[in-house]
Amino acid sequence: MKKARIILTMIALSAVLVGTMSFRAKRRGLTNLFYATTGNFSQNGASRNLTYAAEAPYRTFRTDTWELPVSAPFPSPLYTGTTQSTTTVGGAFYFITVVTGSPWPTWLGVYDDNGQ
Numbered sequence: 001m002k003k004a005r006i007i008l009t010m011i012a013l014s015a016v017l018v019g020t021m022s023f024r025a026k027r028r029g030l031t032n033l034f035y036a037t038t039g040n041f042s043q044n045g046a047s048r049n050l051t052y053a054a055e056a057p058y059r060t061f062r063t064d065t066w067e068l069p070v071s072a073p074f075p076s077p078l079y080t081g082t083t084q085s086t087t088t089v090g091g092a093f094y095f096i097t098v099v100t101g102s103p104w105p106t107w108l109g110v111y112d113d114n115g116q
Contacts, residue, residue, distance in 0.1 A: 031059065031060050031061075031080045032055055032056070032058075032059045032060075032113075033055075033056045033058045033059060033060060033078040033079065033080060033104055033110065034053045034054060034055055034056055034078065034079050034080070034081075034082050034099050035053070035054055035056045035074075035075075035076045035077065035078055035079065035099070036051050036052070036053060036054075036076060036077075036079070036098075036099045037051070037052065037053075037054045037076075038050065038051045038052075039052065041089050041094065041096075042089070042090070043089040043090040043092055043094060044089070044090030044091055044092055045090060046089060046090030046091070047089070047090075048087075048089045048090075050087065050089075050096060051098065052096050052097055052098060053079070053082045053097045053098055053099045056074075056078055057112065057113040058070065058074075058078060058110045058111065058112060058113060059110075059111050059113055060080065060104065060108070060109065060110070060111070061111065062109075062111050063111075067111055069109040069110055069111060070110050070111060070112045074106065074110075077103035077104075078103060078104045078106070078110065079099040079100065079101055079102075079103060079104060080101065080104050081099065081100040081101040082097050082098065082099055082100060083097070083098060083100045084096075084097055085097070085098050
């Protein structure tokens with residue numbers, strides 16, 4: 001019983017720590033970037049062309065002290081925010097993630113994800 005309490009306490013403390021770190025990262029603007037793309041979705045014999053969010057290989061923060069911002073041309077605007085939305089395809093509900101907010105200004109710095 002004592003081991004279970006210790007393990008549950010460690011889990012609770014870890015959850016609090018992760019939540020705090022996540023809040024700090026969001027407040028500082030540390031986030032991955034997303035771009036809007038389109039695709040055909042089919043369900044129940046019907047198809048629909050939808051615009052959805054895809055994760056870009058860029059982020060708003062550096063992971064190394066010596067990492068320099070990327071100045072590559074970006075094919076479309078990059079966004080920091082996404083939200084979950086619903087739509088209907090073929091008469092059935094379909095959940096889709098879409099980009100929200102204004103585009104991220106690339107002059108603030110965009111860093112390559114380096115396959116992380």
